[in-house]
Amino acid sequence: MRRIPFHIRQAFVYVGGLAATICLFFVLVSSTASPDQLIVGTWEEVTWKYEKVDKSQDDSIFSGEEISETLKNQIAKNLIIHQSEKWRFRKDGTLQLSSRQKPDKTIHWTMKGRGHVLVMQHNQTVEESYDIAKLTDKELVLHFHTQMQARGIAKITFKKIR
Amino acid sequence: MLRKFSNSRSLKDNIQLGALTAFSAGMVNVASLIIFFAFTSNVTGHYAILAEEIASGQWYQVAVVMGWIVLFFTGNFLSNFIIINLNQKNAYIAHSLPLILEIGCLLTVGIYGQYYYQETLTETEIMVALMLFAMGLQNGLTASISNFTVKTTHLTGLTTDLAILFSMFTQKKYRTNDSLVGRAKLLVSIAVSYLSGGIISGLLYGRLQFRVFYVVVFVILIILAYDYSRLRVLKLIKSRRIDRMRKEKNDNITVPTQTKQPEEQFV
Numbered sequence: 400m401r402r403i404p405f406h407i408r409q410a411f412v413y414v415g416g417l418a419a420t421i422c423l424f425f426v427l428v429s430s431t432a433s434p435d436q437l438i439v440g441t442w443e444e445v446t447w448k449y450e451k452v453d454k455s456q457d458d459s460i461f462s463g464e465e466i467s468e469t470l471k472n473q474i475a476k477n478l479i480i481h482q483s484e485k486w487r488f489r490k491d492g493t494l495q496l497s498s499r500q501k502p503d504k505t506i507h508w509t510m511k512g513r514g515h516v517l518v519m520q521h522n523q524t525v526e527e528s529y530d531i532a533k534l535t536d537k538e539l540v541l542h543f544h545t546q547m548q549a550r551g552i553a554k555i556t557f558k559k560i561r
Numbered sequence: 562m563l564r565k566f567s568n569s570r571s572l573k574d575n576i577q578l579g580a581l582t583a584f585s586a587g588m589v590n591v592a593s594l595i596i597f598f599a600f601t602s603n604v605t606g607h608y609a610i611l612a613e614e615i616a617s618g619q620w621y622q623v624a625v626v627m628g629w630i631v632l633f634f635t636g637n638f639l640s641n642f643i644i645i646n647l648n649q650k651n652a653y654i655a656h657s658l659p660l661i662l663e664i665g666c667l668l669t670v671g672i673y674g675q676y677y678y679q680e681t682l683t684e685t686e687i688m689v690a691l692m693l694f695a696m697g698l699q700n701g702l703t704a705s706i707s708n709f710t711v712k713t714t715h716l717t718g719l720t721t722d723l724a725i726l727f728s729m730f731t732q733k734k735y736r737t738n739d740s741l742v743g744r745a746k747l748l749v750s751i752a753v754s755y756l757s758g759g760i761i762s763g764l765l766y767g768r769l770q771f772r773v774f775y776v777v778v779f780v781i782l783i784i785l786a787y788d789y790s791r792l793r794v795l796k797l798i799k800s801r802r803i804d805r806m807r808k809e810k811n812d813n814i815t816v817p818t819q820t821k822q823p824e825e826q827f828v
Contacts, residue, residue: 433621
């Protein structure tokens with residue numbers, strides 16, 4: 400039996416390796432929805448938490464790790480997301496923030512990196528970015544850094560309602 | 562910078578190449594971090610992220626990060642493939658082709674970003690992939706032609722080498738070793754250039770936005786043009802030398818006839 404020449408075998412290995420990588424890529428990409436598809440829908444805020452709590456501060460405003468309404472309002476005072484209870488992400492890149500106390504606000508959202516950063520833009524001037532710590536079809540967890548009384552990363556958890 | 566290969570390269574060649582390519586890599590990395598929230602000149606972090614995404618079962622992100630790493634690998638592969646296959650025919654073309662491809666990738670990112678970018682996740686992922694491919698091309702080129710001495714897109718190994726060298730320099734016998742001192746100069750110049758590129762990119766981005774990539778392209782063009790102009794000068798010098806040698810040869814041949822002429826005239 401004639402042996403296949405070395406250079407042809409070598410070419411097979413290279414082309415085969417490349418084809419296998421491309422196939423694996425497409426299988427993985429098509430097996431799950433991308434983050435920008437997963438996030439579309441209406442999300443409801445469940446909790447605001449800090450990873451670390453500054454115990455030396457006035458304990459009355461802390462309830463364990465969970466952030467009280469007072470502190471939440473203080474933290475969110477300069478943020479776009481101020482006091483929003485429902486977040487509706489639309490496919491066209493708009494995000495409607497609904498709150499009981501204030502009128503609805505519509506801002507622009509995009510995702511960066513590998514879909515791990517959520518960027519929000521209001522009036523093309525204010526821009527905020529949040530780390531997406533978890534995104535499934537049921538739960539969304541956002542992290543952001545704050546200089547407020549409690550140290551570390553603030554964590555907002557949402558559940559999908561629609 | 563680009564003409565010489567492997568061991569025939571001088572320290573000056575390596576410093577020039579290392580400094581300019583590290584400067585462009587620093588610029589690209591910071592620009593991509595600001596615009597796309599992703600590193601594009603190094604893949605160590607991407608390996609860690611890949612492992613993390615696999616562990617958490619985020620298969621879409623696994624595919625994306627794997628694709629980025631594969632493209633960085635492909636850039637390095639293609640760069641060296643071009644060099645080892647074209648080096649015998651024309652060293653300058655073999656060494657400049659990866660940079661021309663890199664320019665193509667960065668121009669695509671710059672032009673697309675400036676005129677067509679809609680900020681979708683797919684666009685972001687593709688542009689990060691293009692930049693990683695471009696950085697792979699650059700890193701493969703510099704490492705290949707410098708016999709693995711110059712690596713300009715990531716500083717982990719460089720910082721390690723530099724720390725080892727500096728600890729060696731605590732002893733006089735190493736401080737007086739020209740080869741080690743030269744290596745330290747090279748590493749410091751790469752680190753400083755990479756950092757400078759990053760700072761300048763960060764400062765320029767506010768004004769130029771995606772046009773910052775044109776500045777990177779300009780820096781790479783300097784590398785290409787420097788060697789091209791050197792080549793032209795060398796060619797000119799060589800042709801003049803050949804002309805002079807020919808002239809001298811002709812003069813030597815014609816000397817007897819010239820000496821005869823007066824005699825003949827005299828006769």
